Amino acid sequence: MRSREEMDVTQQAPLLNAQQRYWLKLNPSLGAGNFLHVAAGLNPDNEQPLLWSDQPYYLMGEACHAPLSLRALKQATDTLAAWYAAQGITAKDPVAVYGSNGIHYLLHYMALTALGAIPVLTNGNMQTAIALQHFTRVGAVAVVADHAQFEALQALVQADDFRFMVDMAQIRAQGEAALPAGYPYRHDHLDPVMITHSSGTTGIPKPVLLQHGKWFHGIRHLLGLPPAQGAERYLSSLPVSHNAAIAYSMHAILCGAALMIVSRPEGDAVLGCIEEFAPSTVVSFPSTYVGMVASGLEGRKLDSVNNWINSGDAAHEAHIRQLVKHGYHYRGQQKLPGSQFIDGLGSSEMGHSSFRVVYTAGDQNFDRCVGLPQEWVEARVLADDGSEMPVGQVGKLGIKSPSVTSGYWNDSLLTHRSQLAGYWLTGDLVYQDNMGCFYHVDRITDAIRTSQGVLYSLQTEELILKNQRDVLDCTVLGVTAADGVQDAVVWVYPQAGAQVDADQLLERINADQMAKQRPALARVVMAGEGDIPVGVTGKVMKNALRQQLAQAA
DSSP states (O other), rough: OOOOHHTTTTOOOOOOOHHHHHHHHHOOTTTTHHHHHHHHHHHSTTTSEEESSSSSSSEEEEEOOEEEEHHHHHHHHHHHHHHHHHHTOTOOOEEEEESSTHHHHHHHHHHHHHTTTTEEEETSSSSSHHHHHHHHHHOSSSEEEOOHHHHHTTTTOOOTSSEEEEEGGGOOOOSSOOOOOOOOOOOOOTTEEEEEEOOTSSSSOOOEETTTTTTTTTHHHHSSOOOOOTEEEEEOOOOOTTTTHHHHHHHHHHHTTTEEOOOOHHHHHHHHHHHHOOOOOEEEEEHHHHHHHHHHOEEEOOTOOEEEOOSSOOHHHHHHHHTSSSSSETTTTTTEESOEEEOOOOOOSSSSOOOEEEOTTOOOOOOOOOEEEETEEEEEEEESSOOOOTTTEEEEEEEOOTTTTTBBTOOOOHHHHEEEETEEEEEEEEEETTTEEEEEEGGGOOOOOEEEEEEEEEHHHHHHHHHHOEEEEEEEEEOTTTTTEEEEEEEEEEEEEOOHHHHHHHHHHHHHHHHHHHOOOEEEEETTTSSOOOOOOOOOOOOHHHHHHHHHH
């Protein structure tokens, strides 16, 4: 591992001045499809290192590890775009990118969108047969893949399935390949710029459409605000193919902030990269934060961190409290010990995190509170008929927002079934308190209908982790009996070295449930590493776990 001195962490890339930020906010043509060329136009000769990767990456067949400046990033993008153009890729062509390493996804995303093509960024952990179904479903005309994924696809692909399929390590510049006339492509507000996919925890992943202007709405809002504390140096360990990872890259590049892209989501690997890169802001999914806590935070060099940003599902209080012990934050001009955790709730379909709440070590209002909607978001708690639920009662989360997707690619039926009373249904169950704050209690598909009433699995997991200090993490799900009633079962990961008696733990958990007037759990199962199936983004695949239980029974 390189030292901080070798990384030259004291050198900070210049942030945009207020005039430049305002100009970007007001620029009507700026969006998710042309952000790189706009950023490069602001400072075309910028040779300062801007983008790092924890893994070697390929630039036209050359293995590289050096950081890229803004100028080098644009040159690499233009060269790759010229290669794609030489292969016949033009505007509106969906092209699948199926890989594993850090910045490849970002490079191919920028090159394809510069041609007006539509990147189909696909997680390299997705099973090959499912990935191929996904490519066929969205109408991908070509596939670019890392070596392992390329070899796996070759065994399944027919000769005429795609125009071409190539190992990205074998891409070479073709002489003086020319960029097409009109390059870079001029996008309309609603032009497609990416087809992403859901985590696939309940079956074949859903193909989510992201558009030039709609997807960019949240970033445009941020550009109109003063620079946030900790905005000069980012580390992202989000799944590198995920639209959230691309969005944070967009924001960092537009603002001239240093960014390290980490392609290994394991907690210890991310901690090592934090010590190496000294970021002021860390962005991850909840599963990575759990892994960091499991690896142990004491003695790790985390003093550089101002912000932990959580994207996707809300995080658990037990893990947040461990993270915010480290680093620093500001209150006004005063620098205080302990970092802050910026939590919220988002999904690919929302286009941008629709809620935001900031936690420090002194905060008490957790219980899966995701805070208030962003100022451009209208959120409602809906009943099945589309009417609004009263304060304190659980219902379906509905969103109206300029950033919400227009729907699922090539699936109008699913698109319309995902809407109710003019709101996009996120698939989440929430309630609202008297202050207007929203609380995330479960996914619609995971609520457990017991003989004592409905038990919300995420809400129950939160209570277990808060009160049972010998439990590192847990997963609650419902198992359906012959009479159709469900029993709630919890899989428990103990803290390292903890000796946990399952019967005693169940008794304590149910005492806490009774105190909250919530249904009891039926069973505790002690889980080890690898016992719980997870999806491509690290989310627990509860549907697969239910099937395992049914087969065992």
